[in-house]
Amino acid sequence: MPTYLVNHLRIPGDVPNIDALNYLDQVEVTVAPYGGKWLAQGPGDVIEGAWPGAVVLMEFPTREAADQWYNSAAYTAIRDLRIKSAISDIVFIDSLPEGFSIKAFANEIRNVMKSA
Numbered sequence: 001m002p003t004y005l006v007n008h009l010r011i012p013g014d015v016p017n018i019d020a021l022n023y024l025d026q027v028e029v030t031v032a033p034y035g036g037k038w039l040a041q042g043p044g045d046v047i048e049g050a051w052p053g054a055v056v057l058m059e060f061p062t063r064e065a066a067d068q069w070y071n072s073a074a075y076t077a078i079r080d081l082r083i084k085s086a087i088s089d090i091v092f093i094d095s096l097p098e099g100f101s102i103k104a105f106a107n108e109i110r111n112v113m114k115s116a
Helices: 018-034 063-070 073-085 102-115
Strands: 003-010 037-042 054-060 087-094
Touching (some): 018 063, 054 063, 063 087
Antiparallel strands (some): 003 087, 037 054
């Protein structure tokens, strides 16, 4: 089941510094062995609320692959370049199971509430 990485990214001054550019030069090669790929990147059109900065959306084939990449020697060697150059809120979120329905999800919550 795929796992997604979502990064709410803010770059001070909106212009990447040299460390950020060095990170970008190197990060792709760290992701490839784990089957990661970029799905979307850049500023979004905010239609509700506030979202300063940009979004990075990546997909990994499994949660295990995502975790292995994030903790790999190759990535940890360059991670500080990103941390020192940008403000990032990063989450991993697993894809939904086949046949997922938001209505069924709401019904599950109602059933739990009734039995509590």
